Amino acid sequence: MFHTRTSHPRPLHPPRAHRRRISVHQSSPYDHVVLVSVDTLRSDAMSAHPKPLWPHTYRNIRPVRTSVLDTLASRGAYFPNMISAAPYTAASHGAIFTGQYPLHNGLHEFYNGSLRAPSIFTYGRRDGRRTVMKVDFPIILGKELGFTRDIDTYLVEEDDAFVEAVAAADRSVALAHFGSVHVPYGFHNLTLGGDAYREKVAELEAELPDELPFVDRLVETYRDAEDADLLMRYKRATTYLHQQGAYDRLFQLYLDGVAHFQATRLSAFLDRLTERVTATGKRMLLVLFADHGEEFDEQTNGHFNSMSEGVLRVPLIIVGDGIPPGTYEHRIRTVDIAPTALDLAAIPAPALKNFDGRSLASVVRGTEPLDGDASAVAESYNVELNDFIAFQERQLNGRTPGPLPHFLVGHAAYLGDRRVVRMTRHYSDSLQRATPCDRVQVERFGADGVPRPDPDDDGADLLALLDDYRTALREPEPTTVTDDIRGQLRSLGYSV
Template identity: 35%
Template sequence: MKKMINHIVLISLDNLRGDSFGPDKYKYLPANIRENLKSGSHLMEELAAEGLNFRNCFSAAPFTTASHASIFTGFLPLHHGVFEYFNSDMKEKTLFEYAQKEGFSTIFQTDFPMILGEPIGFTRGIDKYYIEDEYAALEELRSHIHSKSVSFFHFGGIHYPYGFHTLKFGGDDYRKKVQNLEKELDIDKNKLPKDQFDEADRMGEDKDLLFRYKRIVEHLYARKDFKRLTELYFEGIDYFLEHRFRSFIVELRKVLENSNHLIVLFGDHGEDWSDDSKGHYKSLTPGVLHVPLIILGSDIVQGVIESNVRTIDIAPTILNVLGIEVANIMDGVVLDIQNPIEIEKNEMTSIAQVWLGVGKQELISHIDSAHRNKGFTEKMKTIKRGESIIKHDYQLVRKFDKQGQLENEKMVSLSGSPVPNDVTEQLLKELEEYNKTSLNIDRKNLTDDSIREQLKLLGYNI
């Protein structure tokens, strides 16, 4: 008989590529970058082997805010409202709000309070909110172990500074890494980076080290040393997994030991260094959109799911497990995790977009002001600059210029097999449907019209 699940533990490994472990390791990396890459931690493989490992899960956005909003609401960005980096709050209910109403204790731990905080609505439905303190949050979970809870643990350690996050977690290893890289690359440590954004509101030496690390990244990127950047990223994954995450998982398992629970482990987007991708923020490459998703716990059998799923399927799946009915039908679907064979029958399409507007400095003041005002008193002007739709092994990527006009469109075969003729038209149609059903967005541009023109050219009568 199916057990009643009392505890849901969501874990977000921010910035972790889906092809960072297991049989898919380095799948989406080009051969010249992949060669000689080393990573020693097997923690992800160990966790994947215990539960259901979704080998083809795709995110709804290439950046943290929109991606998490989609994970928590089960809706695509244009439908929940957070389709830009930081410009709107969530218009749909989160799974925490649903669970809290049903008497679950709700716990939220984040390493990025500046972006996963109050203005966008991430504190809604949350009883206890923690910053960079997974063990305090875990203690809170322990105190509710005889009742029921939904908790979220977000880790920023895979973001740069790769592996460390802050001195609290990286200590002297972090200091030494920065010093050694500056020496190796002959970088002046006193110059400021162009990108001075900080997701974690660091202070003092922590802020200084972050900026120095960003200078290193900017230096390597300017030299197009994508190989070195990728090596640093994978080294960082190892460091984070073995120095911070492994001990957390051990403690978490102790707390959950005699309870009926589910652990849902996922990434919000990956990281990719190439001519097409500067990290992740503006990127729609498979290295960025493909993310890990592993579900383990009571009654979950070990298995591998090959068919495509999306991070928007997480919320409906969890609420279904908890027996909570949703008010609005979500974009995501319920994954039948008790009968994984059923999931393989699904044919799911995943959509992601990039909306950009102002420069980094303006964005930083916008974020500060939203925090001061505990919400958005004004909106930035943004424009859709890119979109991606993935079905089966095929990805259609479209890029738009600063006026919103179609600049470039390409079909990518994720497996290398040839793309059938009618796939492009099908995917364009699905994108148009999505763009048509968006909220009434005042920042909307003309790209819907450009899709329509394109379809007309293809012979559609619309």
């Protein structure tokens, strides 16, 4: 359960000798491993969630039914309490694909760096599988940050082409990323949103005054003039609502967007995918997850700068032949996804893998219980908004964008039924400026899964977990290469 506390919490990074080996079988039980990423889907946006957080925060909300997601969860292994490694798309997906935390895989900032660790697609390719990736956010999940490495077929916003690419492959590891739950909630763009999108923008603008707030001009995908204009108008409306403290109204827009996406896009996609793969006589492992959620309060308008539990807690659903239905409420991490999927599909990986996550394959198969809440960390690195807007405009105009300085906004650590949140930056109301701060809060999870402040807990062990994790940022000590070291390297086959 969410409130279970273990007397000996699992270490964040188990010693190498004790890291779980990824099992390798003679043949895979699944021809296709299909990852489905629903960007910005917080765990309790699903009506099947056993202990939703949002009713404790928002009032006068009209619940929505997420029947497609709920049905999928009822057919397989459903984990409603998974902690994301980061509250934004790039670093979160990097951790999911590699099974390594952001400070270990090369991609921890909001928009900097590049994946340098092998991914689930790397191992799929080595296993002779075709790798396919379809994304709604090519500016984020593209070549600039290393996401297209080891991808055979890369698609942008082409759901049908993705299904056909998977069905045409003998075996595959594939990702379908959906951005429709992100702002503008439920629509993604004009091509997919159509007149319903135009009508929603007009409805929101009818509530606006003559003078409107500053709005960012950031985009995650390529848009024509009308599409870009609609997005800016939608953002301007939601920014105004946030400044007015209309958090319930914003959360309702978000939930309605989840329902709209499910009804207009996800349902048809899953039906087509299942039908086409079944027609080929192949077996499929479907792994559906989110990268982060969405929250609205005085500090957060969305997700990127937030350590809110509603932002960090996301769902995982795994469906396939031989996987019995079950709901597992103990805490897991997004870094557990890659080792679990590789294990279930019997895709070979090095015997001593540097996964920060662990394989949950035996839990998914129903042969072992989920033994307690995993320890976890999450961090947010970001930039000054105006700096990022200028950087992206240079990039989209084909100019050299130059450097993009980042800073730590905040981070969180989890052990047993406790967590700590340490914020080091505070954003202004318009999110334009981030000023330094030092705010630490220790929270304890109740039986309802809600974290509440515990003023008597100094969180020393939790803060130590964060400090240990951040040692990955330290520059390595220089090493003098001696003749003895050279000899040892040569004996291992290296040319030095």
